[in-house]
Amino acid sequence: MEMIETDICIIGAGSGGLSIAAGAVQMGARVVLIEGGEMGGDCLNAGCVPSKALIASAKHAHAMTTGAAFGIAPVTPEIDFAAVKDHVAEVIAGIAPLDSQERFEGLGVRVIRAWAKFTGPKEVEAGEYRIKARRFVVATGSHPFVPPIPGIEAVPYLTNETIFAQRERPDHLIVIGGGPIGMEMAQAHRRLGCKVTVVEGAKAFGRDDPEAAAVVLTAMRNEGVEVLEDAPVVRVGGQEGAIEVEIKDGRVVHGSHLLMAVGRQVSLDGLGLEAAGVEFTRKGVTVGADLRSSNPKVYAVGDAAGGLQFTHVAGYHAGVVIRQMLFGLPSKASTAHIPWATYTDPELAQVGPTEVEARKIHGDALTVLRFEFAENDRARAMRETEGLIKVMVVKGRPVGVTIAGAQAGELIGLWAMAIAAKIKISAIAGTVLPYPTLSEVSKRAAGAYFSPKLFDNPMVKRVVGVVQRYLP
Numbered sequence: 001m002e003m004i005e006t007d008i009c010i011i012g013a014g015s016g017g018l019s020i021a022a023g024a025v026q027m028g029a030r031v032v033l034i035e036g037g038e039m040g041g042d043c044l045n046a047g048c049v050p051s052k053a054l055i056a057s058a059k060h061a062h063a064m065t066t067g068a069a070f071g072i073a074p075v076t077p078e079i080d081f082a083a084v085k086d087h088v089a090e091v092i093a094g095i096a097p098l099d100s101q102e103r104f105e106g107l108g109v110r111v112i113r114a115w116a117k118f119t120g121p122k123e124v125e126a127g128e129y130r131i132k133a134r135r136f137v138v139a140t141g142s143h144p145f146v147p148p149i150p151g152i153e154a155v156p157y158l159t160n161e162t163i164f165a166q167r168e169r170p171d172h173l174i175v176i177g178g179g180p181i182g183m184e185m186a187q188a189h190r191r192l193g194c195k196v197t198v199v200e201g202a203k204a205f206g207r208d209d210p211e212a213a214a215v216v217l218t219a220m221r222n223e224g225v226e227v228l229e230d231a232p233v234v235r236v237g238g239q240e241g242a243i244e245v246e247i248k249d250g251r252v253v254h255g256s257h258l259l260m261a262v263g264r265q266v267s268l269d270g271l272g273l274e275a276a277g278v279e280f281t282r283k284g285v286t287v288g289a290d291l292r293s294s295n296p297k298v299y300a301v302g303d304a305a306g307g308l309q310f311t312h313v314a315g316y317h318a319g320v321v322i323r324q325m326l327f328g329l330p331s332k333a334s335t336a337h338i339p340w341a342t343y344t345d346p347e348l349a350q351v352g353p354t355e356v357e358a359r360k361i362h363g364d365a366l367t368v369l370r371f372e373f374a375e376n377d378r379a380r381a382m383r384e385t386e387g388l389i390k391v392m393v394v395k396g397r398p399v400g401v402t403i404a405g406a407q408a409g410e411l412i413g414l415w416a417m418a419i420a421a422k423i424k425i426s427a428i429a430g431t432v433l434p435y436p437t438l439s440e441v442s443k444r445a446a447g448a449y450f451s452p453k454l455f456d457n458p459m460v461k462r463v464v465g466v467v468q469r470y471l472p
């Protein structure tokens, strides 16, 4: 077994691990990166990238059926499902070189392709190698959680790890779980010609603002996605082509294929965390705001750190641990300014607390500003008028924003910056934006903070009256 000594050893070459490796090596640290599966992790191979590529195909198909209002005769698209999957694979292949072993070796990272496990507090084994490092990072991500629903062991099912390779179009896809994975996949498959039923145990988009979630839910139902809520699944049965899913109230849904999208399980099994003195729970490695574990030489980032599970969070974590590991500077992760978006159509985006959460935290100090997409000229021109923005404001500064509507994922960026930089709502209201853009919904919502103070204020009216009398 070859022994390697290094400054930093990273386990997992996904969004978090790759960002740390690239940053650390280019700033002069010796870095070992260990990956047991595919370089790029979930996001590239079975998550963000393939799902957004599939959604893009679905959007093209949908546009072909919805042109009548624009004067374009609708046509029924001929969908070659296998070719759609070729497109998905091509998009992955196009991005893969950026995450590849060759690129990282070119940067000077020692890449080991094997499954790693700790054998002590300062030592990891992977394949033919023993690695002693001054600091370790657990960046092992997560995988689909498949609950022990009675019957599941005998029924063929898809997960995010297999659905993007499915080349035959399912006649009727049943999706268990109405979270972001389930809902993005449900709409994409519906638009690509499948019958789709989502069976959700509680509420679809359950982590989002209910009013915003309702906008998306209505749009999806109007497109023909059947969404059953408050419908916990208690049994599954049947075989490929003839699946049945039984709901607690006795209803049975019949379909051809089954997608399990009921959440994620962190990938910590077999990692030997006990040998390293690293505490963990089912949710992830137990870390403080500095992302350090109970073994001060071991950090955890991304999904493995047990918090928000997004690629941009893994990237943000990378910066937090790099500052500590390379420069010995204190650094902490916070969640108040982290946005997320679900790429349904319309999109759903959030940063900071929702209205209900903000009300609990700030009580009467909270002001909620609203603006409807229907009042935005660009949204009207595009006939994408469903949606709204809500801005939660405390003492003149935004603390949370919810957007449901076209390009919500793009629009939330402004607010993520405003909250991170503690920018005042007056700065957003005072920004001059190009007309006509969807981003004007943000400015108009911000302006709503001042309009009652200016337009419904007798004092202002009196002052203006007096000034008008004397102004030359």
Ligand SMILES: Cc1cc2nc3c(=O)[nH]c(=O)nc-3n(C[C@H](O)[C@H](O)[C@H](O)COP(=O)(O)OP(=O)(O)OC[C@H]3O[C@@H](n4cnc5c(N)ncnc54)[C@H](O)[C@@H]3O)c2cc1C
Binding pocket: 011, 012, 013, 014, 015, 016, 017, 034, 035, 036, 037, 038, 039, 040, 041, 042, 043, 044, 046, 047, 048, 049, 051, 114, 115, 116, 117, 139, 140, 141, 142, 160, 181, 267, 270, 271, 301, 302, 303, 304, 309, 310, 311, 312, 313, 314, 343
């Ligand atoms: C269908 C789907 C769609 C998604 N869409 C989005 C999106 O649009 N936007 C967004 O921000 N997020 C999205 N996510 C979430 C995003 O993919 C994850 O949050 C992100 O990949 C987490 O990065 P990570 O570095 O923590 O883990 P990963 O990217 O999962 O990487 C972990 C790596 O560690 C490796 N590994 C695990 N154990 C070991 C071991 N013992 N030894 C060696 N290697 C090991 C794994 O093989 C893997 O390659 C989506 C997820 C899914 C499933």
Ligand SMILES: NC(=O)c1ccc[n+]([C@@H]2O[C@H](COP(=O)([O-])OP(=O)(O)OC[C@H]3O[C@@H](n4cnc5c(N)ncnc54)[C@H](O)[C@@H]3O)[C@@H](O)[C@H]2O)c1
Binding pocket: 147, 149, 176, 177, 178, 179, 180, 181, 182, 184, 199, 200, 201, 202, 203, 204, 205, 206, 231, 232, 233, 234, 261, 262, 263, 264, 308, 309, 310, 340, 341, 342, 343
């Ligand atoms: N656009 C994005 O950024 C994006 C897209 C996809 C995934 N992700 C990430 O992946 C994570 C996981 O997504 P997810 O959708 O798998 O999980 P989730 O936990 O968000 O949603 C799972 C849903 O399944 C339901 N459920 C659980 N057991 C059930 C049962 N027996 N019967 C019926 N319903 C049941 C839950 O009530 C829940 O609503 C997300 O939280 C997010 O962090 C992000």
